[in-house]
Structures are given as structure tokens and as C-alpha cells.
């Protein structure tokens with residue numbers, strides 16, 4: 001007998017076996033996984049958490065909306081918690097695993113149809129299993145001149161999972177939820193809701209106008225557990241006639257403040273249209289070196305070691321990148337404006353830089369980050385602040401102090417989206433080393449607490465930290481989430497614990 005997986009909380013083994021039998025009838029026997037070995041891909045974590053705490057009871061692979069409805073009916077009947085995933089690679093936040101032990105994974109990767117691409121209105125409609133690579137290939141094969149915006153791990157992951165997490169990318173369409181238009185959602189009771197214009201029978205405007213009539217609902221289905229999203233409309237960027245990616249290097253560690261001030265001004269004036277990403281020296285170095293090649297001492301790698309090694313690769317303490325898009329006639333005057341502004345702020349401008357993530361080139365190069373330490377452990381932390389130099393410096397100092405206490409390096413990409421700055425920070429560790437894992441866990445907790453205590457809230461966290469993050473936003477907000485949960489999912493079967501929302 002193969003080893004059995006865990007049971008969902010409060011469900012007997014007899015009931016669970018019966019439920020699995022009914023689920024097999026819904027999706028086909030090959031698409032219900034319940035042996036522990038088969039579930040290995042759904043257990044694997046990069047975050048500093050124990051796999052046992054997030055172990056799924058099984059996985060059901062639905063291939064259609066009717067399958068999703070059938071699965072929900074069985075789970076309501078047996079009160080089995082169900083954790084929906086799209087491409088299931090939420091790496092550095094929990095991958096495919098559920099927030100609490102014993103949930104059944106609802107894997108939607110078999111729903112992988114690109115349902116529509118409108119090259120005139122620059123929209124697409126996709127199912128959850130569609131990857132950015134698949135959509136990219138679809139556009140290229142048909143010579144459709146539309147660009148995608150994708151996360152760093154773009155080829156492996158997809159627009160629905162990323163957008164529902166309110167993920168980000170590097171072009172002017174980098175706020176993915178802001179560039180989504182229209183959802184199809186299966187509610188816990190099996191009813192199908194189409195948001196925006198999609199509720200109107202025969203509507204031709206589902207992917208072009210977001211709001212429809214009445215309250216705007218789409219946000220409720222992001223970072224939540226109120227429904228299963230089975231279709232999402234996307235806005236795609238018309239390929240620009242030309243573009244120019246720039247790098248601005250600040251050779252002084254304090255240059256971070258001036259960089260943020262200048263980037264915000266140019267973003268808000270519309271001169272720069274995409275997020276301005278500032279990478280620190282250590283983060284940039286991960287593409288060129290491994291930690292052990294530079295330093296074997298105890299504690300975090302000292303700044304002087306990082307800066308000296310970085311300089312050899314032309315990397316400054318702070319490195320800002322962005323792209324100018326348009327026609328060459330539009331780009332020329334903007335290039336003058338931004339060059340003058342960044343030089344006046346103390347930056348050194350390299351006006352012909354390459355960063356494919358800002359220009360529709362999918363790649364896996366950002367995974368080199370994981371080689372810095374080795375061992376596959378990664379947790380992202382992204383506190384949000386106003387896009388002001390003084391806040392960026394304060395966040396940098398908080399991060400260095402807390403990470404330093406745990407001997408961890410400060411690897412950061414503070415990104416100016418407009419008025420807001422997201423101080424994206426990576427905690428890297430060897431996942432196979434139990435002591436290192438515990439240190440990363442403690443460090444994450446303390447760093448999150450320090451950011452929050454300074455008013456810098458976390459806007460996306462891993463499955464092990466959702467309750468804590470939700471608590472930091474206060475009881476009223478939690479009560480409202482709970483009220484919505486009870487109204488939309490009275491049995492509490494959908495993803496309990498997601499974003500700290502329980503019944």
C-alpha cells in the first residue's frame with residue numbers, strides 16, 4: 001500500500017474515501033491524486049516553513065468549469081477544504097501548497113485555453129492554466145504585435161495566478177491587476193459570476209470596460225478565498241515602435257534617496273511609464289557570483305566586500321533601470337530630460353542597457369538569485385511606503401539591521417511604481433539545513449514586524465505568514481473579510497486561511 005496522505009481536518013477516513021470516489025466520477029480517476037508520493041510536487045516549499053504544516057490531503061485536476069462546479073459540490077457535501085491553484089508556482093510565497101494542512105488542491109493547469117486575443121483592442125481572455133510562455137508563443141506564431149508583462153519567473157507561471165496575487169512586472173503594464181479586465185468566477189455554491197460587463201447577456205465589452213454597473217467586484221477575488229477564477233481578461237500592450245532601456249548607477253550608498261526622488265518625479269510626470277526598479281549591489285551580484293566565492297566569514301557579507309566585488313562587474317551600490325517607449329521621435333526628447341534629471345541627482349546614466357523583462361523577452365535568468373546561497377530557500381518580503389527618498393533609506397536601514405542580526409545578506413529591489421515604493425527584499429537560505437531554515441523564519445518574522453512597526457505594511461506574503469499580515473491591518477478589516485467569507489462560502493470550504501481569512 002502506498003503511504004496515505006493526511007486527512008482534511010474534521011473529515012473521517014471513510015468520508016474522505018467516499019469523497020475521493022465521487023471526485024473521480026467528476027474529473028476522471030487519473031485526475032484525483034491521494035497517494036503521498038504523487039503529491040510531492042504540491043508539497044515542495046521554498047519559504048522557511050515546515051512542509052508538514054502545509055501538507056495537502058490530495059489534488060484534483062479539473063479540466064472545465066463543469067468540473068470545478070462538480071468538485072465544489074462534493075467538497076461542500078463532505079466539508080472538505082479546497083485550495084485552488086492556477087499554474088501553482090507561487091515561488092517564494094508557498095508554491096502550490098495550502099495555507100493550512102489537509103486541504104485538497106484544486107489544480108487548474110488542465111484548463112489551459114487561450115480563449116480570445118483581439119489584436120485591435122489589445123485584449124486577451126485566458127484560462128487559469130495558460131502560462132506567459134504559451135501566450136507569448138501564441139502571439140509570436142500569429143505575428144500579433146502585442147507585448148506581455150510578466151513576473152521574473154514568467155515562462156513557468158501564468159497570468160491568472162499572478163494577477164490574483166496582485167503580482168507585478170516591469171513594463172508600463174507592470175501592475176497586473178490594473179491591467180486585467182473581466183473575470184469569470186465559480187462561487188462556492190457553484191453559481192457562475194462574470195464581473196464587469198460580463199454579467200450582461202450578449203455583452204461585447206467584457207474585456208474592454210472593467211466596471212459594468214453597481215459595485216466593482218473584481219478586487220474581492222484577488223488575494224482572497226471567495227471564489228474560483230476560471231477566466232480572466234487581460235489588457236496587452238501594443239508593441240512600441242521603439243524603446244530604450246537605461247541604467248542609472250549611484251556610486252554612493254546614500255544615492256538611493258536621490259534615485260527614488262527623481263524616479264518618482266519622472267514617473268508622475270509621465271516621462272517614464274514603467275516601474276523604476278532599483279537593485280542593490282548584492283542583488284545584482286547574484287547574477288555574477290556566489291556568496292561563498294566572496295566571503296567565508298561569519299555574519300552577513302560586509303558592505304565593503306560587496307561593493308568592491310560589485311565594482312569589478314560595473315555594478316554600483318544602487319542601480320536603477322527603466323525604459324522609454326514610443327517612436328524614436330518621442331524617445332529622443334525624453335532621453336534628454338531623464339538624463340539631465342538623473343545626472344543632476346548624482347547618478348551616472350548608461351543610456352543603452354539591456355533588460356528583457358522590460359521589453360517582452362521571457363527568460364529564467366532571475367533564478368540565478370537562488371545560486372547566491374544555494375539550497376533553494378527563498379522568501380520575498382515587500383513592504384510598501386510612499387515613494388520618498390527618506391522612506392527608502394529608512395527601509396534600507398531597517399532591513400540591513402534585522403538581516404544583519406541573523407547573518408543574512410540584504411538583497412533588495414526597491415521599486416518606484418509612482419507614488420508608492422515597494423521595497424522588495426529576498427531572504428535566501430539553504431532549505432535543507434534546519435538551522436538555516438529556522439534562522440530565516442525568525443529573521444522574516446522580525447523583519448516583517450520592524451517594517452510594520454514603522455508603518456510599512458506588507459502587501460503580499462507566503463502561506464505561513466498570512467494570519468500575521470492580516471492581523472497587522474486591524475480587526476475591522478478582518479471582520480469585513482470574515483463577513484464576506486460567510487456570505488459567499490458559508491461552509492468555509494474555499495482556501496481557509498488564505499490572506500488570513502477564515503470563516
Ligand SMILES: Cc1cc2nc3c(=O)[nH]c(=O)nc-3n(C[C@H](O)[C@H](O)[C@H](O)COP(=O)(O)OP(=O)(O)OC[C@H]3O[C@@H](n4cnc5c(N)ncnc54)[C@H](O)[C@@H]3O)c2cc1C
Nearest residue numbers: 086087088089090091151152157158161162167168228229
Ligand atoms: C526567481 C523568481 C522571480 C519572481 N519574480 C516575480 C515578479 O517579478 N513578480 C511577481 O509578482 N512575482 C514574482 N515571483 C513570485 C511568483 O513565483 C510569481 O508571482 C508567480 O506568478 C506566482 O505563481 P503562479 O502564477 O503559478 O500562481 P499560482 O501559484 O497558481 O497562484 C497563486 C495563488 O493565487 C490563488 N489562486 C490561483 N489561482 C486561482 C484561481 N483560479 N482561483 C482562485 N484563487 C487562485 C491561490 O491562493 C494560489 O496559491 C518570482 C519568483 C521567483 C522564484
